[in-house]
Amino acid sequence: MALAEVIMTALLEGRKTGYDLAKYFDVSLGYFWRASHQQIYSELKKLEKKGLLSAFKIPQQGKPDKIEYQLTEQGKTALDDWIQSSSTKPRLVKDELLVMLYNLDDSNELEIRQKILERKSQLQKSLNLYEKIRISNFSKPEELDKRNLGIYLVLIGGIEDARGSIAWCDQVMSHIS
């Protein structure tokens, strides 16, 4: 899809190993994109073959050797081109919970109510995390440079999306039971 670009974006910050990237997906970018380590490793190899990344083998003792990857000039150009050219279609939600709601009837009402509750608490958890990050990393949005402003705006989007979804859960629950 666009994992290549996601990885190159993460490497704007500097050299990273596949392992680093996998962890990175658990924090910053990970709120809207994730990938397994298998996928990451194979994508890194592809990108290196294309000359968009360069690889540096770093021997270690006690641990397996690691390979750090870095954006090449060519890679940076490819990333810039992607931003210029790519048309961004709005994503499809593909949420199983919504499919279940299409099946709502007397027999499954309580089950579905329960699943809405679960969803709400997951959202609440995410929201708390996002808020924490906002306070600790972005307390003064006026002072951010461009790149961090972009990241901040994504975070804000995540926060508002979570709030909206939580409100929707409440609304759904007030309608069924």
Place this chain on the structure above:
Amino acid sequence: MALAEVIMTALLEGRKTGYDLAKYFDVSLGYFWRASHQQIYSELKKLEKKGLLSAFKIPQQGKPDKIEYQLTEQGKTALDDWIQSSSTKPRLVKDELLVMLYNLDDSNELEIRQKILERKSQLQKSLNLYEKIRISNFSKPEELDKRNLGIYLVLIGGIEDARGSIAWCDQVMSHIS
């Protein structure tokens, strides 16, 4: 993922051909789930083999024969079981626009601004459609039966999501340029 269940859900309304389903994805369910006709046809065959659907070949003249599919008892049971058992993890957004925002800098600011504008107008278009459906099909939500209440709640979610996203676009635009 769960295309099988989505199709079975669509068949709750009655017999449909693959072609009908493909069209159905352009309206009702299609706001949050979509599938190509190739995918639909192959999934239908799989489901029939499993005994979850039964197929009825209907000869036509001037047009190719069509095959109508119907949920079997077994299929209905499988669908109910799915609702009982399946854990619904929150979806990942995987939105390329957000990846681009992570790349925000002086050189691409205007391009990205443009893409946000495009996104906003797509959202506006969807929102208009959802509102139209709400007014024409769900003018009296209190009087809906269970199943249609579920569908209504999904629609409401779509409307609020679109509104929220539009507001976010405006916010982003006020921050960059």
Place this chain on the structure above:
DNA sequence: TAGCGCATGTAACGCGTTACATGATTAC
């Protein structure tokens, strides 16, 4: 006469997940 609607299909490819695998070090 060109294109759209109806109706179904095959083939190739890439994306993504799950399972399986290794092997030392460090923390509880």
Place this chain on the structure above:
DNA sequence: GTAATCATGTAACGCGTTACATGCGCTA
């Protein structure tokens, strides 16, 4: 001694997209 962390990989499978294919009838 049990589990987690570090660090990378292979293999098998299924989901999803794109391209290609057929062929009649109707409308502009």
